[in-house]
Amino acid sequence: MAAKLKPNPSDHLLILIVVFLIAIDSFVPSTAEFSSSKWYLISTEHWVGPERLGPIFVYCGNEGDIAWFAANTGFVWEIAPQFGAMVLFPEHRYYGESMPFGSGEEAYKNASTLSYLTAEQALADFAVLITELKRNFSAEGCPVVLFGGSYGGMLASWMRLKYPHIAIGALASSAPILQFEDIVPVETFYDLTSNGFKRESISCFNTIKQSWDVIISEGQKNDGLLQLTKTFGFCRTLNNTDDLINWLDSAYSYLAMVNYPYPSEFLMPLPGHPIREVCRKIDSMAGDNILEKIFEGISVYYNYTGKVDCFELDDDPHGMDGWNWQACTEMVMPMSSSQDSSMFPTFDFDLSSYKEECLREFNVEPRPRWITTEFGGHDIKATLQKFGSNIIFSNGLLDPWSGGSVLQNISESIVALVTKEGAHHIDLRASTDEDPEWLVEQRTTEIKLIKSWINDYYRQKRAVFEI
Numbered sequence: 001m002a003a004k005l006k007p008n009p010s011d012h013l014l015i016l017i018v019v020f021l022i023a024i025d026s027f028v029p030s031t032a033e034f035s036s037s038k039w040y041l042i043s044t045e046h047w048v049g050p051e052r053l054g055p056i057f058v059y060c061g062n063e064g065d066i067a068w069f070a071a072n073t074g075f076v077w078e079i080a081p082q083f084g085a086m087v088l089f090p091e092h093r094y095y096g097e098s099m100p101f102g103s104g105e106e107a108y109k110n111a112s113t114l115s116y117l118t119a120e121q122a123l124a125d126f127a128v129l130i131t132e133l134k135r136n137f138s139a140e141g142c143p144v145v146l147f148g149g150s151y152g153g154m155l156a157s158w159m160r161l162k163y164p165h166i167a168i169g170a171l172a173s174s175a176p177i178l179q180f181e182d183i184v185p186v187e188t189f190y191d192l193t194s195n196g197f198k199r200e201s202i203s204c205f206n207t208i209k210q211s212w213d214v215i216i217s218e219g220q221k222n223d224g225l226l227q228l229t230k231t232f233g234f235c236r237t238l239n240n241t242d243d244l245i246n247w248l249d250s251a252y253s254y255l256a257m258v259n260y261p262y263p264s265e266f267l268m269p270l271p272g273h274p275i276r277e278v279c280r281k282i283d284s285m286a287g288d289n290i291l292e293k294i295f296e297g298i299s300v301y302y303n304y305t306g307k308v309d310c311f312e313l314d315d316d317p318h319g320m321d322g323w324n325w326q327a328c329t330e331m332v333m334p335m336s337s338s339q340d341s342s343m344f345p346t347f348d349f350d351l352s353s354y355k356e357e358c359l360r361e362f363n364v365e366p367r368p369r370w371i372t373t374e375f376g377g378h379d380i381k382a383t384l385q386k387f388g389s390n391i392i393f394s395n396g397l398l399d400p401w402s403g404g405s406v407l408q409n410i411s412e413s414i415v416a417l418v419t420k421e422g423a424h425h426i427d428l429r430a431s432t433d434e435d436p437e438w439l440v441e442q443r444t445t446e447i448k449l450i451k452s453w454i455n456d457y458y459r460q461k462r463a464v465f466e467i
């Protein structure tokens with residue numbers, strides 16, 4: 001799900017210059033003895049140091065290469081200097097370079113080697129790293145602020161709740177912590193994705209809606225799969241229409257997530273307002289060949305650079321494969337698509353077939369109630385009003401994940417910052433000259449809130465010293 005980009009090439013420069021990639025061997029003691037390395041990016045360039053209690057900004061790495069998230073989380077790098085903050089980007093175990101058992105191949109071998117891939121273990125890793133690093137820098141007194149986008153945002157908010165002694169606050173951007181069990185309606189995600197297309201063009205929405213039947217009947221013809229392979233420019237011959245449908249489905253969902261107002265390269269190189277562009281292509285094709293229209297439209301997502309010779313079905317350029325395991329164990333997010341309100345093929349979430357698929361693919365049974373048991377979610381307002389503090393839940397309503405996120409203020413210090421035109425954690429991206437006013441304002445509010453957490457902390461510390 002992860003989820004971001006920055007057109008400014010200096011991003012990469014920044015990382016090359018100030019960041020050291022360091023492997024650590026510290027483990028969460030409760031788990032098995034396996035040799036592993038976990039990686040993190042660190043920059044102390046702007047840190048004012050332990051004497052002045054310089055803050056430590058920690059981005060909770062999510063399901064992909066940490067360098068990719070670091071490059072797409074310009075906000076944290078940009079605000080570090082004004083806070084005199086250290087910046088830390090720990091990688092989530094089982095992603096990127098952070099493979100236990102010596103290699104990705106060994107780590108992903110079977111259900112027992114994968115069993116250490118959990119959100120709780122990832123949080124414990126972050127806690128161990130932060131604690132050890134603080135000790136090494138004699139920075140025990142320095143306040144830690146967590147950041148995260150998407151699943152990383154979920155981790156940031158959960159870490160604030162579970163490790164209040166380690167972090168004083170969290171900015172959880174586009175964090176769908178309520179996308180579990182029956183907390184939000186199952187159609188939410190696909191309805192929001194569909195609305196993103198409908199608001200641009202009803203005919204575009206309708207063309208996509210009609211395309212699924214056309215694909216299925218085309219696939220049933222003699223040589224139909226070969227024809228579809230040619231029409232869509234795949235490198236290898238399609239084995240079934242489901243693969244094509246999933247390929248299109250995920251592109252539409254990703255487009256809704258990265259529907260940013262300016263060009264970006266978070267998941268793919270894309271123009272600004274990419275859904276508008278997809279729909280422009282679909283609507284401007286003359287004639288009534290639905291599949292050609294769909295191909296033109298989808299090429300905006302998969303081939304905007306015009307440099308792709310043929311399409312692979314299973315590209316994973318950002319190393320996000322492990323999410324399937326997580327979805328088959330803890331991260332069971334029920335989703336259906338309705339005939340009426342969505343443009344997707346009708347689909348009813350069914351836990352028993354979900355289970356079967358997980359058993360087939362990983363030999364593991366999902367635990368659909370575990371996340372709410374471990375982290376809560378039901379009646380979150382009542383719970384967190386009394387118990388939690390210092391969390392920002394930021395969301396853009398164009399993002400299909402916003403429907404499973406916290407969109408209401410819970411208390412004085414657990415606040416929801418909601419933007420109508422925002423997409424998936426756009427606030428965490430680096431600023432650009434094209435940033436709309438609402439985005440600039442959102443970031444200003446975030447900075448103000450983070451400052452207030454840190455100042456509260458300093459005030460408390462001083463009080464403690466003075467006694």
Ligand SMILES: *[C@@H]1O[C@H](CO)[C@@H](O)[C@H](O)[C@H]1NC(C)=O
Nearest residue numbers: 106109110111112113114363
């Ligand atoms: C998984 O692989 C490991 C390492 O090869 C092996 O020791 C273990 O028995 C396997 N577990 C299962 C459930 O197949």
Ligand SMILES: *[C@@H]1O[C@H](CO)[C@@H](O)[C@H](O)[C@H]1NC(C)=O
Nearest residue numbers: 023024025129132133135136
């Ligand atoms: C902390 O210092 C120890 C001893 O020098 C070192 O082995 C370890 O890697 C350091 N850990 C971190 C997170 O810096």
Ligand SMILES: *[C@@H]1O[C@H](CO)[C@@H](O)[C@H](O)[C@H]1NC(C)=O
Nearest residue numbers: 234235236237238239243313
């Ligand atoms: C179709 O199935 C074969 C055999 O499993 C596989 O090698 C090939 O990659 C599949 N084609 C596509 C496009 O996935």
Ligand SMILES: *[C@@H]1O[C@H](CO)[C@@H](O)[C@H](O)[C@H]1NC(C)=O
Nearest residue numbers: 233303306307308309310311
């Ligand atoms: C990608 O775009 C280029 C330029 O329009 C085109 O020549 C190429 O055929 C496209 N690739 C696919 C797989 O459609």
Ligand SMILES: *[C@@H]1O[C@H](CO)[C@@H](O)[C@H](O)[C@H]1NC(C)=O
Nearest residue numbers: 407408409415416417418445
């Ligand atoms: C929550 O409170 C903040 C002020 O702390 C305000 O800026 C924001 O608009 C409120 N959010 C909602 C969803 O009402």
